[in-house]
Amino acid sequence: MARSKDALVAGSVQSRAEPGELTPVMLQYLSIKEEHKDEVLFFRLGDFYEMFNQDAIEVSRLLNLTLTHRGAAPMCGIPFHAAKIYIARLLRCGKRIAICEQIGDPKAKGLTERKVIEIITPGTALESEYLDGGANNFLACLCLQKGRAGFAYLDVTTSDFFATSWYESDMEENFSKEIGRCHPRELLLPQSLEKNEIVQNTLLQNEEIAVSYYPDWNFDQSLSYKRLLAQFKTVNLQGFSLDEKSPEVAPAGFLLDYLQKTATTNAPHVTGIKVYRDSQFVIMDDSSRRNLEIVENLRDGSSQFSLLECLSHTETAMGKRLLRSWLLYPLTNVEEIRGRQNHVELFVKNRNLLEFVHELFGNILDIERLAGRVAMERAHAKDVQALRASLENWLKVREQLDSCGFTHTEKNLAEQIVALIKNAILEDPATALGEGRIIKEGWSAELDEYRRIHDNVNKILDDYAEEEKAATGIQNLRIRSNSLTGYYIEITRGKSEQVPAHFILRRALTNADRYTTVRLQEIEKQIGEAELKITETEKALFLELRSKIAEHTNYLLQTAKEIAYADVTSSLAYAALLHGWVKPFVDNSKDFIIKGGRHPVVELHLPSGEFVPNDIEISAEKESKSAYFALITGPNMAGKSTYLRQNALIALLAQIGSFVPAKEAHIGAVDRIFCRVGASDNLARGESTFLVEMTETAYILRTATEKSFVIMDEVGRGTSTEDGLSIAWAVSEYLLNALKCKTLFATHYHELTRLDHPSLKLLCMEVSEEADKITFLRKIKEGASENSYGIHVASLAGLPQSVIRRANEILNTLQKGADSAVSENAGSLQTLQTSAEEKPLEKSVSMPGLFSDEELVLDEILSCDPDDMTPRQALDLVARWKKSLSGR
Template structure:
């Protein structure tokens, strides 16, 4: 490399301290990037690449940097911002240093965030045979942690990361070679992963850090000890945030430690298949359960709604408490309208509190906080007579009054623009504003006082570029000039003077701009620091606002879509639904088109006491929709929502499993069938009698014999061993021969009229013996010639299981069809003959027979 300039030398020195970050290096009105950063960022952001000497270089205007940083964060990059500090040097090199590192998990500016979802930073560490996992949203102060046995590492890490969807994960280097964590990181949508030496996760050091942060003597009140596996990752998260943001984090005042038993367990695969918060198509919230219940008015409510759907409750009292509030709003539409109208005016109080705590809030943020609290007090006033445990009003009013009296109505967002502090808040500031804004008036007052003192009535104050301000006295009044007048210049008809007072006033005018900015900055900091005292109240109020918003959202869904309150019982295994509907599918169909269905499992009546529903029926008849809708109804019920059904009795479930759909993971060498079997194995290992299991087409990814055998054995295990509530859909009609007291046969009704077939999408008792696959193929647009040929082949197979159908149906080929019991064909092949003689013809399906024939023919042809 050619000889480096001083600027490049300075850049390289700072870059050495941040080798893994994109360095935004402030040069005047631009942030510049050099060398490898310039090459990468110019490509990612489509920026023009230039050079400074031999160094590649690209830059962006500093005033639009946030937009570029936001794009880099979405790509998983970290950005170190190096600013000019101190006075800009006229000669030599201006000092620069990194003032902030912005990462996907620690970003706090609104431009970098999605208001409707949390911005979690997560960490994991293994110690003492347990894995501890912690995650935090620095913008809101939400801090959670949990633990699980090391031998269940892969299953639980995948589940928990699926719940919180972190934007960034920091991990110990000891896990770098862990195949399980590498596999998980490949499958989840994590934007950024960083590895740190294990000494960062020292238990004792991180325990003390948490104690200091929470201002407590120990962590007993948070159910943590020095040996708790949650402590190392949780403590390191705090340390990472403080060093990265370079800001105080006083709003992080506690941590919520939870266990699996507190919430319905939904593994990551089931969460994806049920499309609770993200769909399988493009990863957005379109066509998801979240979308179908999302009627929230505030960002806080949107985030809490996501949390409730990710953490359904298992406590009957908590569920009923939420349902009571939903029912209140459903029955009192006027109350609902009034509260939602006020909620509509509330901005993100939770994140505003976080910005205040981190010294990031500007004046407009404070005005937004004031307006939000005014709307909240209106809502609180109408809700006071109900059981909502509202926070006290005094703090809210004090915050409103403080901001009302101190902050200008339409303030600037940066100190250099002024217009931040309201007139009347500071006498000193008001004086300097008057100097700047009404200097002529001040001069007028001064000259009038001089006229009165001197008796010279024609005194005038003027100014020029050279002399500045001066008093002009005509020649006829020179005899009255007082001693304190200081000569400046003599003219033909007049003389010009100044005074110490006039010089003071002029100096004040020159200093006023800088003095105003300094005072406004200091006064604003004082106001913001005063508001920090109210952070606990603001966090409490934000939680209550979010709660009210979510129950109102549930009530709105119940009213709009005719949902009803389910009966949720902790001492029952029952799952009974009358006229249940799929909450997502129904919403996207024309009104009245969705066909509702009943179901009853584990009921008290003998005819409804079965725990296992075996569902058969053709493709496209609605089996998968029926399965998923029942799982979603159970999930909604345990979040406290009303459900899309006329009636529902739901015994609280501890886990929901969903094995549907076909997918592979070729990158990991996993076929569709292996993925299916892995998910099935997880269900059979983890489900309990209180679980809800939905399974669709188990065994279809392999041969018919293997698939049927697996499906049959899985069904027996669910019936005899687990005894959990199960919805089991299959195309293996042979399974209908299963006999068990806990098995109920259901099928999808079909109306046939000659060749016309109508899928009624109605679930009825009984079994289906036809999959109507050819009809579905016609609907899909398969060429008619293929459809006709398939029909003929199907007739042959159904009519004569001993026939192999040739590719073309000609008379010549028809004469040469091979029959399996011709005898002479196999007379010399004892092995094949023995297998034929051992076949159970009475229990062999046409498809199994046909596959056997093909295998025998291939074997004989080879010999």
Template sequence: MSAGTTTPMMAQYLEIKSGYPDALLFYRMGDFYEMFFDDAVAAAEALDIALTKRGKHDGQDIPMCGVPVHAAEGYLLTLIRKGFRVAVGEQMESPAEAKKRGNKSIVKRDVVRLVTPGTLTEESLLEARRHNYLAAFADVRDTHALAWVDISTGAFHVMTVPLVRLGPELARLAPSELLVAEGKESVHRSLETEFGLSLTNLARASFDSTGGEARMCKLFGVASLEAFGTFNRAEVSAMGALIEYLDLTQKGNLPLLRKPVRETEARTVQIDAATRRNLELTHALTGGRAGSLLSVMDRTMTASGARLLERRISSPSRVLETVHDRLDAIDFAAQNTRIAQDIRERLRAVPDLERALSRLSLDRGGPRDLASIRNGLSEAAQLNDMLGDHDLPTLLNTSVAALAGHDDLIALLDDALIAEPPLLSRDGGFIAQGYREELDEVRQLRDEGRSVVAAMQAQFVSDTGISSLKIKHNNVLGYFIETTATHAEKMLSPPLSETFIHRQTTANQVRFTTVELSELETKILNAGNHAVEMEKQLFASLRQAILDNAGEIGATSAALAEIDLATALADLAQSENWVRPIVDTSRAFDIQGGRHPVVERALAQQSGAPFVANDCNLSADTDAAIWLLTGPNMAGKSTYLRQNALMALIAQMGSYVPAQHAHIGMVSQLFSRVGASDDLARGRSTFMVEMVETAAILNQADDRALIILDEIGRGTATYDGLSIAWATLEHLHDVNRSRALFATHYHEMTALAAKLDGVDNATVTVKEWEGDVIFLHEVKKGAADRSYGVQVAQLAGLPAAVIARARIVLEALEKGEREGGATQKTLIDDLPLFSTTPTPPPPAVRNSAVEMMMGDILPDELTPREALDLIYKLKEAAKE
């Protein structure tokens, strides 16, 4: 079939599709979104749905698949998660309206929205307790900036970002989608896999700073951006690109965004991507939320409170006043437990105001979003009444003040809405009885049409005196009045003929109508549609009333999140025995009885075993303060390193910490080099990854940084690794002058403690018992005497023959080192590859007297007296 014989519908499809070549087109046809050609093939495979065909184009069958409109959100989510973008093409008129233009006219269609990872707003497509950021990166004359927005909440931020800081900031924000200028996407392509985001290139004109400023001023209705602060050209470029992209994807229906907030690096602790990954702040190394610090600390009752907690963990503060205000808020909740519990019970009923407001602003909301606003503001007013008379710390006082002032809007929504509205406005039935008299009348006709007709019939009987008069209905005449021929003469004569209009005469009956009956018929037939239309109009007016108060509602939502987080962290502190840290501008780092919150929780859930708490003191007035940590694998070195890094982060996010006492001087940067894996995508070995991360630390860390390093140099030859670790430690001490924990298996490095004033040795203690090693998990000053590697290998389950052979090799190597003179090669050459005699079997295990006695005991048959006597016998046998 040639292009000239393409059907009108397919011609329309191809025209719309040409505007969105990089997206799947959802083409609305009645109750389905249909896809054709390559879109259909790709979507059918991604969604695991049937691929069919419809008609021909250029002589070839047209592949086709479709999804029901009512279930489209679920399919959209699957496609977005698999990396697709979807253009939603809707019918812009009804088939009846199309016919008015001619019988062969097809329904007008157009794309109303481009769905991308960073522009989701639907509740079913988003994680309620996480932000969904859309970011844009711009560079103008060697100045770089990153802007980000969450259109589901209205949050809008921007900051100047040196190119070296782009990765760490993306790790902090974890945006779903990043916009870059056309021609630059190849430079940033690696970010796509490294941070799991979708990279989108925009025309360079979209990043024009002059155009960006104009777009921003138009969006916020201001003459100049100076009212929001001072922004450089790169920042304006990034923000302008975001607005341009939202305009393109939302087809001109821009979301309700808050005024842009300019962030600076100096206000938050700098944490790079590797450190965030190693410390498992918001995601565990396995990839999920479970097992992360966020999962352990999250006791918030609201979605907005959970999102605030994630932001706090991702961006600990370096502003001392801010940290103290947050700690004071937790103090109040911890000291007033009854009030705090009442607050948390009220917060349990608070819906997600931010996202309901966003959906309403984009005209994607429904009656339930109206109810969410009503319910959320009502709960806020109750909390304001509850807390208004208390002497509150600064942060809570400010938050409580933002809860009030919505009485008129609450009253309006309360009067207008039923308690539990339906999801969609087109379903109707969400406006309360008594709110609009006209709507009540229409509903009565819709729901009680039969009784209204019966009442009219009774009135006609009374007016005519004809008791056999009936009002009936058929598909030809509609509603009509019927009487016998005998009585018809009376109705055909004045004065009744002035009211009753003759319509039809049959063999035995005569049929009439009245103006009143005709009007009633029209009302009854149209009542259902009329009621829905009236409710849609009322929905629009209620929606506008909410949007007129959007700023105040946003402030209330932020205040509820702040109160939620303070009470949640207080609840966590009380139940888990966390304490308020001393946070100041000193260089102190003194932790007593510190614990790793995630490991402690895991131990409690799995075995009920207590976590072994440990101290750490890296305090120093001016010099570096470094602990060189030795001890065997499995002893808990990595846990100890991580828990102290987390201690600083938790304190500076403004929370109590898992310790008996904590004094932390402000940390500017947090670096972690713990664990490693190959980076095959970049062709980098484990050792190379380790060196790159170590280089980043040594090149960036300042004297206010906190650094944890584990096994530097282990990925290469022994002497190479030792020399690298040695030089790294010296650089930290002499140049960076940072507070640091440095774990190593190179026992030779313990000699540095005597040479460098700021270095102390510490070790994780173990106990050896009959050839086995018992981990005590206690950290104390001093150095480990050995690594216990063979014992750990034995615990891991290596074959007994391998363990025995390892002991022989180890003994020979240690003997040669003690006696001196023999090189490692000579020692190895002296060890036969294959012994002339087989490796002796492991010694037979002999049961002790106690074990033999235990085997004969039947607990269920013992009397209390016999059990007591048995304990004495077992104790005596144990001595022997």
């Protein structure tokens, strides 16, 4: 595209300037940029948005644009009509954008006036092009006051506004957990937290979040309280479980203030805030959530190969967001869980209803965000028509759902809104208010008259000419026009004596005279103003209509929630039918009994019927005969990790109200799910793989309760065998004696199978050995495994055969006498049981070395090469062996 005259003039001025001299345009840019140092300034020059200096360098790198120069200043630009595409990409990079437009007449002489009309940030973006329809776009804020941390987050596009708090001493656990759950696009923090170690460590793990710091005085408790009162139009906040001293008030109030100053909207559709506590939802730390791959996978962060992928059969954007929320916030209240289950079951049993609902949901657009755009006066005519079509389809769906136990708002208001839009707005209206083509004929008599004039100019003039011909008898009278005089009546000289008195002479010509009349002047004025009047009237009528719809914003938002709920429950039913899942029995017991359980994600990506189901029966009930601690042994690649994860996912699915991948399931609701699986490091924080493992283990031991569900895999493997076995043994004791929670503990330390406790059961992965052929059956059975088959797995991975042979030789040597490595006097854990209050870890089971001194010396003798030793080295070795054995 050729650059506009304004841009070219700026260029020519720059080219004539002396080196180092700034043009008026650049001076104007620098003046505006001074006020917007934190934003990328999109500076309008004709048909382009230009960026200069550091903005140009950074944007050209991020967007792969060509970097040019205007004089000494680096510069790059984008066409204004394609700006949304580039802005969306910059927002994904966490950038803030200030849009500077030409507000003066570009044709006027001198420098065109410009000003910033909009600031767009990742957390305040409103346009659909900037948003992910399937996820909330949260703007979050955290602040610390008087030993308490307040955390609030808001999606201005949907009006979802949440807040919670915790003690500052629990900061490390709760901040990362909340960030992982709501995953905000933008985070606002006081400057006092800029060097807070806990905050910065969490942000290192979430680099995609745009973070801004503000002086601490912005987070004033009193001003925030007043801001919330004004927003919600209430005299107090007791209805939202808040008071003047609540720690949630300061961050919530600052979010609204930030929104007003940045996005220049007071968000009238945000009429309340939901304050929640951890007890309402199943708690999962960020590590457990990532390891279970609930909404995104560990490989690339997408929803593929995640639990969300298995359940994602929703048809509406509102349903997609709600399903994601259910997965991140599983319920703990059994009655609420059963309520969801019943609605899922309704769809499962009525497949015709399910198909009908899914088909119509596909025609429903994002009512939630459309209502928000209407409330914030951002909706255009096509948005309003989309709202009408969506409500029409919803009315058809709810006719079927009303008799099935779903509760809905009254439908008369939806019908009124549909009728209002249908009668007023064209089926395919223009999006820009200045284009016309918005309001239907018959809606406004005034607009219809302007359109009649605009569309029938020739007929109006011909009709008037016929009137004058009949009145004057001058049959050759003609109405003509030109650019100088406008419309006029032309009469030949031969008819001059017949010209009536109300004709006003405009000009005398050789063969004819030109006249006008008061009536003709009125017609000319009407014709000249018709187009402008059409645009102005249509605009006024549309804004009036939009305001009427905005009065019902709360109703539309409630309707959107009803649609989302029906969409999600039908989606869960579809997944249950597609994959053969069953309705679990959920209660407040401590049982966890699964018959034929499967891993939903693994099964989805395997050929039909190939996944091997497994059972589990554990219980923390005192009167139950089932153990609550399952120790699982078995080889690598046999399916231990899959088995652990599948049971955690089954528990989570049950507590969002879904059916589960099993033949039968009885699940006692849990308060927390912990997943200590997998190995990773955190080099940015200087933490090794083993330190990360121990940190996660420590978190579980410190925070789990009797109602928690814990899965742990290979605890202690990141250090020496003796250290690792000792840690795994001690952790197992603590889980058995102190916490007494439902636990699945997988390990390669077969020595742990010697633990003796009435609440411990031994499980192992079944292996088939025929001659030299080893087959992993992926089936769980009672008992303990005697072999890890690690060398077999190494062979499958392609290690050289010489390495495999040598490994087998070493293994045979090490296994000699290994059965006696654990002392027979290790004692029974049964004698060590105490209550958690009695500090059970103060007593421990004595554990000797894994291998005897004789075995270690013998192994060293067999591995040394005497031919390569000097006499001195040989004597030193003998002396060391004697010293090692003298301890006997």
